[in-house]
Each structure stands twice: as C-alpha cells, then as structure tokens.
Amino acid sequence: MTAAVLYELGLPQPFAASTPFRIEEIELEGPGEGEVLVEVRAAGLCHSDLSTVMGLSSRPLPAVGGHEGAGIVREVGAGVQHIRPGDHVVMTVASGCGHCPHCDEARPVLCDNVEIGRASGSLANGNRRLSAQGRPVYHYSGVSSFAQYAVTMAGSLIVIDPAVPLDVAAIFGCAVITGAGAVFNAANLRAGQNVAVIGLGGVGLNSVMAARIAGANEIIGIDLNADKFPLAMELGCTRTHQAMDAGLVEAVLDLTHGGVDAVFEVSGNAKAVLTAEAITRRGGTVICVGVGAANALYQYPHNKLVTGEKVLKGSVLGSGMPQHEIPRYIDFYRRGKMPVDRLRSTTMGFDAMNLALDRLEKGEMFRQVLLPHDV
Template identity: 60%
Template structure:
C-alpha cells in the first residue's frame, strides 16, 4: 500500500523542500487476533503531528504518520466483537487495555500499558504489522498510522460511526472533536452561565468553542495570534475574540469577564499561553491544559495565589473520557446541527501535497486539512 513515512524528525521548514514525509510503498500484514483492518478514507492533519515533525516529541523511526482518521472495516481478527466488515469507524490515537488501574477507573486514555506500547511504535496489542518494502522495521504512530491507505489497529482505538456522517468529517472525531469537546464536557464540566476562554483556535480549539456554547457558557472568548480565524470562531459560538499578540490582551479578557474567566482552555501547548491562561482565570477558576508541545517544556505556578485563590490546574488528554461512549453523543450533536464540526474542514489533499500541507498548518492559515489516501 501507499503510505507517508517519516525517517527523520526536526527537518526545517519549508517542508515542501525538506520533505519530512516520504510517500512510498510499504507492507502491511493482515490483522492478528484482537485486531482490525481498516481502509482509511480520511485522515486529519493536526498540530500534534506538526510537533512530531518539528522533533518536539520524539517517536521511534521510521514511522507511518497520522493519528486522526476514519474509514471502513475490511477484516476483523479472531476475538473481535462489535465490529464487522463494512462498518464505518473513526480512529483515535488513544486506547486502553481494559485491565489496569486507570482503565478500571474509567480513564482508558491514560492507560500506562498501552502508552508504553505506543511509545515503542507498536499497536495496543503489542504487535507490529507495518514493514518497509525491503522487510525492514517500520513503526506505528499512536497505534493507528492513518497516513496510509490501510491500517491495522486494535479495536479499542475504533469508534463505530453512523454512516450518515461523511467519512472525511468522521475523521475529525478521532482527535479534534473528541479532544476539544471532551475537554469542555468531561475535564472542566463547564456549567451553564460560565465564562470561558479558549487559547488557540485550531481544530481542537474551535471544537471547544462549539462545545462551550452547547454547555451553555454565557461568555466565550476566543484567543489566537491570527485574527483571520476570528470570523469562524464567532460563527461557531465565540462571543468575543482577542489577538493574543496585543500587549493588553490579558486586561481585555479581565475587563470583558469582570475579573477573569471561570475556565481557561490552553490548546496551543506553549508555556507562554499557559501563563496567559493563569493570568485570565478568576479566583477559584480552572486552567485546563489541552495542547501538547515540547516534551521537556515546563511552566511555573505562583504558589501563594494557587493556594490562597484556590485555582485549579488540570490536564486533559484526548478529551479525558471514554471515546467509545463520548463520540456517539458528539455525533448526535453534529447530526442535529448543534456541533457543526464539518466547518473545521479546510480542504482535501492527496499524498502529493502532504508536506506542503504542513507548511500551511505551520503558518496557521488552515484549520483541518484532510488527507484522502485513495485520492477520492
């Protein structure tokens, strides 16, 4: 099959020239016991993928990229239940073993066993089904590797989708939607009438805007360094938008919200944005860290105000819930027009435009580009 393979991280932009992804033919084994073969029909380009290209988070190489996708089940291995050939599925780069402490507590997204397998370039089953054309070792990315025409994955990474959802839209549910909406509904549990700020208006951030509106937030402040995103942000629910580069940006938020927001969502993964999130949160409010950046990055919390003002610092990974339970609810919201995530789509691309597409993402001029591995 055709796939996009990364052999080196940290190559410089423009990626149209350095070409971090090589498009080539690779080998894919069929599904083993407890695995599923999916024909990939759409794969989103996410800032998390960009951070891997940049080398901010290391991955075993070479690797087939992509962690947000959707497709059609073509074959199921022995022991797989609830899925059959022909089913439409979204693929998420998160899965749980179902047996460890965190999984039993209803938090499969932070399963240590599966995280360890993923960090070694393996599937959640511990297997490797990808190989280079010469038989050499080839790693899986986040347990799915959807920048390819087909993927073998563990069923824990699959969410059965209503066929009424176009597959290019279904792909967004694998990361952007489950992460952005889950941060609002699961991690923060935003209350009606609350004030909210979302820092970073990409696919995840704009989904968080939609979810905050659905949760009944009274004030939703979108913050980004690119004012070109503000029209879409307002269209999907933002009541106010502020340029993060404005020296008075923090004060503007404080003035708009009478002293600060109840919930500040940091989507970009930059420590400076986390600092802003702390500065715009009211006493007793919450900062929810959603974006992932450089693995070695740190940020500081003013200890006295953290304690005396009862501020909450909360991480939210991939929506902080159970994708198989959450996504059907989000799909229902989408089909009823309450979560218009199809508006996140910027354009469709083929393999030939993949590297150039990451230049566009790096420049901030797009929200979600969708790779169509089969060209249609």
C-alpha cells in the same frame, strides 16, 4: 499499499522542501487476534503530528504517521466481537486495553498499555504489522492513518452511521474528542459560566462549540491570527482578542468582573499558559490541552495559585471515554449543534502532505484531511 513514512525528526522548514514525509509503497500484514484491518478513507493532520515532525517529541522511526482517521472495516481478527467487515469507523488513539488500572477506573485515555505501545511504535498488544522490503516500520500511536490501510486494535475503533461523510468523521478521532471533551469532562462546564479558549485551531474551535452547547455565558476566543476570528464568532465565541494585545488581560478581567471560570489553553505555548492563569478568576481552572516540547518546563505564579485557589490541570484526548462520547458528538453534528464540517479546511492527496505541514505551522488551516485513495 501507499503510506506517508516519517524517517527523520527536526528537518528544516519549509517542509515542502525538506520532505519529512516520504510517500512510499510498504507492506502491511493482516490482523491478528483482537486486531482489525481498516481501509482508511480519510485522515486528519493534527498539531501533534507537526510537533513530532519538528522534533518536539520523539517516536521510533521510521513510522507511518497519523493518529486521527476514519474508514471502512475490511477484515477482523480472532476474538473481535463488536466490529464487522463493512462497518464505518472512526479511528482514535484515545482507546484502552480494558484491563489496566486506568481502564478499570474508566480512564482509557491514560491506558498504560496504549502508552507503552505508543512509545515503542507497536500496537497496544505489542505487535507490529508494518514493514518495507523486510525492514520494520513502526506504528504511530497505534493508528498510522496516513496510509491506504491500517491494522489497529479493535478498541481504537468506534462504529458510526455510514451516512456520516468519512472526511468529516475523521476529525472526531482527535480534534473533536480533545476539544469538546476538555469542556464536558475536564472542566465539567456549567451553564452561565464564562470561559476563554486560547488557540483557535481545530481543537480550540471544538472547545468553543462545546462551550456553547454547555450554555456558557461569555466565550472569549484568543489567537495570534485574527483571520480565524470570523469563523470563531460563527461557531460560538462572544468576543475575540489577539494574543499579543497589550490590554488583553485587563479587557478580559473587566468584561468578566474578575476573570473567567475556565480557560482552555490549546496552543501549548509557555507565554499562553501565563496569560491563561492571569485571566482566570479566583477559584477558577486552567485546562492545559496543548503540549509543547517533551522536556519543556513552564512557569506560573505559585502564590496566586494558592491564595486564589486556582486549579491548573491537564486534559489529554478529552479526559473521557471515546466509545460513549464520539457517538454523542456525532449526534450533535447531525443535529447542527456542532458543525464540525466547518473545520475541514481542505482535502488533499499524499502529494500535498509536506506542504500541508507548512500551512499548519503558519496557522493557515483549521483541519486538512488526507484522502489516501485519491492518487
């Protein structure tokens, strides 16, 4: 099959010239026990993919990229009960093994075995199904959706209605559950509260849509790129501000009479975290969704955190259970309450993968979706 394989991290920009993704023919074994073979029909390009390419986090290489996708089940391994050939599925890394302590606590996004597999480039059961001319090729987050086919654990798949376009369904695997879940789960947002979202990309705009569904009063969108503001306003923002505006903090504090109840910091930028703390009211919460470099240290004013009883917390992949939440979010989409299709900036073939990284780094696109069989 054809796949986008990452061999080296930290190559120089532009990526269209340094080509971190090599488009190659590789081998894929069929599914073993508890595994499923999926014909990948669409895969979203995420900022997490860009961070890996830039060397901000390490992965075993070479690896087939991609952790967000959708496709059609073609074969199931022994012991798979709830998935059948022909099913349409969303592919997500926000799965769990079902028996580690975190899964027992209904927190599959923190699954120990999934994390071990992510770090070792294998599936959660330790198996690897990818190779090239007899040499091992590693899985990326147990999904590897930048390929025409993928073998994943059954728990990484959520069966959906075939009526949902797969190039839209793919976005639910990471962008939607991460952005919306941060609002519904990590913040437990209540109607009438005020919020801010820092970073209006694919994930941040899902936070905006979720905040509107939750009944937020003010939804303040903040980004470096003002070109994103018209869509952000259409999707739910009541105000927008440029991140480098010298009067940003004062404007938000004045508008909300002391600060917002929750800030969703999606960029992972250290300065943005400081801004998030500054615009949060006493007793409010900063939800850190974006990630920076793996070894980066962030600063915050500790005295204000203590005396103002502010909360600084992380949220990974929406802090929820994708098996329950993705169907819920798809229902929102089908009812017009969460128009996720508005975030699909463009579709592309393998030939545009490296150029797409440049577009993403420049903030020119919300979600670019690979169609692996359009070759």
